[in-house]
Amino acid sequence: MIEIKEVYKSFGALEVLKGINLTVEKGEVLSVIGGSGSGKSTLLTCINGLERINSGKILVDETEVHAKATDLNILRRKIGIVFQQFNAFPHLTVLENVTLAPRKVLGMGKAEAEAIAEKQLSHVGLGDKLSVYPGRLSGGQQQRMSIARALAMSPSYMLFDEVTSALDPQLVGEVLDTLKLLADEGMTMICVTHEMTFARDVSNRVAFFHKGIMAEIAPSQAFFNTPQHPETQAFLSNIR
């Protein structure tokens, strides 16, 4: 379970998160939508401790992320994150990209790590690209490789930060299909996204962020059919 309690975060004078309260249960798929600069991406990087917070608390399985005693390198093993940019390690083959962290972070043997990597890569449809360098892959393939790379650590949670935003339109579908597959398998996911169809059809709940506050959160059908907050209504009507 991920619990976010009264979290405030600012970059200098710019307040990005203004008192966020949110709980994500095990097995839940939450989509976070909102305009740019609404703080939704920052929230994800706060959850895995890449960003400090100014006040409040974030608990992942009852471990406080920003507590001094917390070893973030250990905590991050159970929180996978995939970013908008694909962030492939360009000097490593697809297989090596995926095996690096299991081997170096978890201390897994080569054979074991490769078996897991091959399984995860076939899972996302890249089983035939093992020895290829990322530079030879399309954006969609690189993004699916990044997903496999995060999954190879067997995380309990997956965070997706606008993973389809940098993709050509015809490649968006293959990545969304991968996310859908994960959701169907019961992975706990927080997806910051601009894909409204995905948010409505795949997620259990949808949260709307506006200027650093969480203006609305509701089960996905209700969220899209009967949005309560005027800003949500305005946002959704602009999209349609």
Place this chain on the structure above:
Amino acid sequence: MFDTSMTLSDVWFLAQGAWITILVTIISVFFGTILGIGFGVFRYQVGPWWGAPVTFFLDIFRSIPLLIQLVLVNAFLGIVLRLQISGFAVACGVLTFYTAAYCAEIVRGGIEAVPQTTRRAARSLGMTWFQDMRYIVAPLATRVALPSWIGLSLGVMKDSALVYVVQVTELLKSTQILITRLQEPLFLLIIGGLFYFIISFPIARLGGYLEKRWSND
């Protein structure tokens, strides 16, 4: 011009000078690179403010002509501190810091060329700072820095000609000694230049080879 009085033992004399040039270069580039990596990583890590003393220290080596550095350091160690240090050691010491000063900038540039987002991805997978440096930053920064580093190594090799001022008889000094004796300046400079070329060529080719090998990714 090819009617020369140069003998085989003169060629051997030049080869010995060339060996000193190679030795000074290898020692200086080796230790200078290790130091340069240390300084470069430190400067990148602490930022411009805390790195200022190191930057200032390295700027001294970058902005004062090597010839002056060699003479002054040699005089300081020998006359002021009264240390019995060979010219060879002084030459290697000064050239090491000279190399380190330039190498630190190359290293810092290489590290800066690795996208922050790539490093965040590595840290997100649970890698420590050191693991990120070792497995992601080092290989990627090396690819960026290699051409400049090869250039630096070749430069140090040629600049090592100046160590004659601390009584080290390297290749150029050997050539000059022969010129004085045989009075065949043009021919001997061609032979000396040929020696320099033979030393440089493998370094330059190594760079080309590595760049080609790494270009597949």
